[in-house]
Amino acid sequence: MSHIKKVLVVEDSHIVTKVLRHVIKTDPGIEAVYAASFAEARERYQQHGETLFAALVDLNLPDAPDGEVVDYTLSKNLPTIVLTGSFDEERREKLLSKGIVDYVSKEGRFSYSYAINLVNRLYKNQDIKVLVVDDSETSRNLICDMLERHKYQALAAVDGVDAVRVLLKNPDVKLLITDYQMPNMDGFELVQNIRVKYEKSDLVIIGLSAEGQGSLSAKFIKNGANDFLPKPFNHEEFYCRVMHNVESLELIEQIRDSINRDNLTGLFNRRYFFDRGEELYRHARESGSPLAAVVLDVDYFKQINDRYGHEVGDAALQQFATLLDDTLGRFVLARASGQEFFVLLPGLNNEQAISVIDKVRTISTATPIQAGDHRFSLTFSAGVTNQLCDDLDAQLNLANTYLLRAKDAGRELVIGDEEEE
Template identity: 65%
Template sequence: MEKIKKILVVEDSPIVSKIVRHVLKGNKSVEAYYAADFAQSRKLYEEHKNELFAALVDLNLPDAPDGEVVDYMLEQKVPTIVLTGSYDDQRREKLLSKGIVDYVIKEGRYSYDYAVNLVGRLSKNQDVKVLVVDDSDTSRNHICELLKRHLYQVVSANNGIEAIKVLLENPDIKLLITDYNMPVMDGFEMVQNIRHKYEKSDLVIIGLSGEGQSNLSAKFIKNGANDFLQKPFCQEEFYCRVTSNVESLELIAQIRDAAHRDHLTGLFNRRYFFEQGEQIYSHAQSAATPLSAVVLDIDYFKSINDTHGHEAGDLVLKQFAEILDEALGRFLVARTGGEEFFALLPGLDCDKASAYIDKVRSIVASTPMDIGESEPVYVSFSAGVTAHLSTTLDDQLNIADEHLYRAKDAGRNLVIGDDAGA
């Protein structure tokens, strides 16, 4: 579950403060402390400085008319988003040069939505690693600094050869920003090499160049880049391009994940289980390491549907899946159909896996399931567990399935493994 981010909102206008409160009310991942002047904001900061993630501050306050609150927050290393009622280029340049995250003109509901959403974007950026490639120390350091203001993880390289090495050492890099004209290996050649391994949907590449050739953007994109930006660039355009590309990557990841999930419970589906399971199984065979397979299903599930209706049955499946995910989330677990679930537990032999699953069984049996009626229902499950690695994953699951049916024949609400009596 995503951790709630605490922010400080400094705003002297009761109307604006009310709007921000309303916007934040619909955002479950952000909570705010509110101050109406500079003095109160300093007091709140001192009280909550260890938990504050960012600040959303008005530029002009009764006791700080010249943006002193902005300077104060930046001195405390708090990512700061500025709210201002007026705009001019000189003020914009001054604010951006100070190192703020962004500024928002107080023009309407969308402006406040944008500011609050930016806090969420900063939170997500902490998990996004970016590689910056440029042979110019000045240019490279400037881009790295811009990215760090938005809380991205940043690594860098001086040329294409070094960049490929860094990329191989950091497979979690999601965005690469590269200059064109570099020694050893230029940006075009590097992008061509990278695209042999990384698709556009796995790694975003943004090309940069200070040269005036009109066809550079087309050449970069034809060679595999996702986007291009001409130097010198406007900071806001830089952030917009970076954010847009990162969010596109996240949307693709969400679509892929949705394709792997069971629509009702959110656990992995049967297809994904076997795609990943075959790899896990092959590794266990080649490395001669333990791997336990589990087949389980909810006892007497049909009677829940018959007695309380299918909507109640769906509620039970969802709550049951939440318990499985909580207990087995570090392993591969999937809903494979109806009330049946599979799990693979690499590293655990049958005794350890059976004991683990039996603890889950005890948790399920003692947990009331809310089905929307006055009285909750209680369910149990039966499971078969095996650590026998035979020829295929299917064969191992068939053995676990046989153990499951023995558990059912023995009275249900049981876990039976390899060493149980035939």
């Protein structure tokens, strides 16, 4: 999936533009469209408007000395990051009240890197749901507006009871921001209730309160919140706290994901396969729904290693795994060991599962592997069974029996339950 973000960069200084070009060039996810004046910025928008994701603009331009370009980009609903050569508190407040994303001083390369990283952060935020819980409509709307300015998906609840209802409908919420003093269920009670189901590493909670008690922050955190922010707060502090907590959550998710991945191919490993597979197996048992288990093995792989060497063999497995991920990634797919792979296809009967795997086999045969100077095709054999047996391991053993029969029958075959009847 492509993650290229096209950004309108409006800057009249040749030196600053040169630095920005260098910083942006090091980020393969950013593509910049440059303008040196307000007039050029309007032209670039006319040319690229529909494809632009954000704007990075200089506050003072020769033909727009009073920040007119900011009003322009905001009017086009472009998330706007302002670059300025001087820091002015009054101007900063005015710009933030207009709805800019951030205000960055030109104080060195780090400032420009920060601005580019912020564009990437905005892009990621589009997939992050945040639930705001506050009985004050004014406060609730303010926080939601601030979140949406940074491209988060903001949901709202009027109290703790309402928040639980919204969470049940949106189990993929990653961050919850809750006020303390609310009717029906206050912030502390809400946090306690949520922590029964969600760990701190699954759902971040930030507590808020306008009350002056110094112990509130400690009480919130002792009840299970990740962080606390007193009201009133300024824009920077709010965004920094939210960003810090979201990035911490993403780091934990990356670590979890890496534990579940095969080092060579990037596919899921046996550990993840059996953890997820046991859930699907239990569901199939309880509901009577079909669950197809597949064991597939690359044909003659030892000969590839013997002929070309293990480096070429590894490259071939990586390309083969990519093909499997492209065709079977919507199912539960894992590298079992060596050249062997497991797949679970919930909801498909044996005939349907065999058809899917056979199509993948045909694609694999027709797709050449390019490893260094060597070019060849990989074929595979597979066993497919929908017999649930005593447990998932036994079902996979049966699929493996079918696989061995496919090998004995000449390879490049998919054998399922019907062939064994």
